[in-house]
Amino acid sequence: METVIIKHPFNKRDFPEMVIALGFFDGVHKGHQEVILTARKEAEKRQLKCGVMTFFPHPKEVLRKVEEVQYLTSLEKKEELIASLGVDYLFIVEFTKTFAELNPQQFVDGYLIDFNVKHVVAGFDYSYGRLGKGTMETLPFHSRNKLSYTVVDKVEDNGRKISSTNIRLALDEGDIQLVNDYLGRTYETEGTVIQGEQRGRTIGYPTANIKSTGRTHLPTTGVYAVELKIKGQWRHGVCNVGYKPTFHDKKQLGLSVEVHVFDFSGNIYGEDVVIRWHGNIRSEKKFQSVEELIEQINNDVIVARKILKKQEKSTSVYNNT
Template structure:
């Protein structure tokens, strides 16, 4: 999939686009922030891909980084994301997208009018069909909508609006997914996303206490500012990802994860850590990239009065994780 990083200073002001960004064949473009690439987002993208096939266009996506609300000071919670840009691009490609336009959202870009956005950016890259969600807004102060997108396209852009998608008793949204994760409900979140929630990170050195307790753990440092689920213990799968530049393939293990501050050993207010114990694994993971695949919440994190109590509980957690994963993955 081709990727184009677009910045306001060289696109909107100078009117220049990266080589290849303009598609003479024409584009069917899905537009949105797409945090989570959840069921609703997937429907927008699938419709853009389907229209591209019908009309002989290039299926493409336009997304933004960082979240507009962060730049405008309207949403500190959006400093964390469900899907960082690189994760989004991989998911887009899996949905059949062939070109992705990543707009660097900053203060100057926030001042771009809806008309400027269409005439100076959307039209020049060859958009013939645009697909947007039911609540789509764009341009300075959100002045643009689906109707103005089509109007400013001067009859050359057909706009399709996708209705909301409903699941688990309500409208699918990134906000609901965040709420589910904050409540320690990854299974419910997965019903809205359409797949398990995943955090990728690098295994870093810890204090090796887990190994001394008989349960060696991988101390995972997230690579991006992911939304971290509620503190507690989770049944997970773990993908050990290939080393860069090798022909390795990812290897999947089952395991158990603790998200929290380890109150048995650390003073209140300690650093949040993600510690994963991989079942049936032996080897050195330091420096390796792994993906934590969330399935079920097992219990809240708590302080234990003795090491023996903690070890007994970890053993129970591991057994419970095996049971849950066997039940859910069969």
């Protein structure tokens, strides 16, 4: 797959005839996969190349001036996942105020027709051009009938739409099982191991304190069964996301992410790591004593091991990439 970074205005270059999937694709969840795989099938049927066009940063950051969006996938992870779906070209368009001002006609002419696109695939709620005034139904008009299109209906699970918004809501509720079901793989976040308070080692549970990178959306506070990728190797562990209320007033030190890795010792400060989130064990709580906390951690480790052993039998194909 060739990745093409585009900054508006884009110097036109020649591309082979292609079918293209349009969308932001944050998370590359099952709904997004349906759109991209539909585009690939159309490309194979028409004997054309298959492309995907996505955007960065999120339009909300540019148009609504909201705080930084927390993503379900880093740009690098999104690229990796899309490549795994058999795509020939990935176009990453830098979303700016100038780009957002393109009217539907300008977008179709400059970013579809000029890219040698012959067929467009998008979700039922996709829109393009200034204020989102262009829709798939207006595409024939804006392309002067040069483009055909396929609309992919919403993908549901038990009557609920699989969407990036609903995945974020599930993360905010700590429902890791639902998150992973919607994604079709185990949710991951990236980070770097930094120096913490080193209190864990004094109670027999040393932890890796992880500073998140890539602006990925963390699950809500609580204790989770996780895997941690250290120097290319996945290791089982238990993770606490929270404010350590047993030792600090709430939010005194800010949110921390700490992973106790089973059967592991070694200095990993400064290492880039990846956390895979497998299951929610419990909510964070304040304990009356350190002894009570240690007893609870003992139980958390037992539960985490059971969850991880069960998950090993049902690992998604995505997790082998």
